[in-house]
Amino acid sequence: MQQIPDLGKNSLGKPDPWAKFRGxxxxxxxxxxxxIxxxxxxxxxxQLIGAAGLFTNLFLARKPFRTPVKLLAMLGVVLASYLGYFLTAGLVYNLLKG
Structure with missing residues (x-):
């Protein structure tokens, strides 16, 4: 019986940092x-907003949605992340500079 390789590890048994992006x-x-x-x-x-958006998109990419729905949802996450960052940065700037 053939064993299925663990895609989360490389040939040396170390964790594969790129496993979430493969496929x-x-x-x-x-x-x-x-x-990024x-x-x-x-x-x-x-970093906080970008990482949350990146992992959300990786989560959505593995869901069994239809391709157009999945791509629109992922695009929405990207746009919401950038918009959320710029709005938060503007708010913090205005609070600090008064």
Whole structure:
């Protein structure tokens, strides 16, 4: 009997950091990684919002929805993440600068 390999580990038995991205369609992959610039340039607030959006998109990508519905939902997460970041950053800036 053949064993099914564990996709969460590499050949050395270490956890595979890219396992969540494997097997996604190109559109799903693009919408998932579209939040990485927010995580890199947004400071702690951008990292929090970007990571939440990224993991939400990875969660949605694995759901058994129809492809157009899934892509629209993932696009909505990307837009909501960026909009939420800019609104929160503007609010914090206005509170601090008065």
């Amino acid at each position: 996604l369609a190109w559109g799903q992959l693009v919408l998932s990684i579209a939040l 610039p927010l995580m890199l340039a947004g400071g702690a607030m951008g």
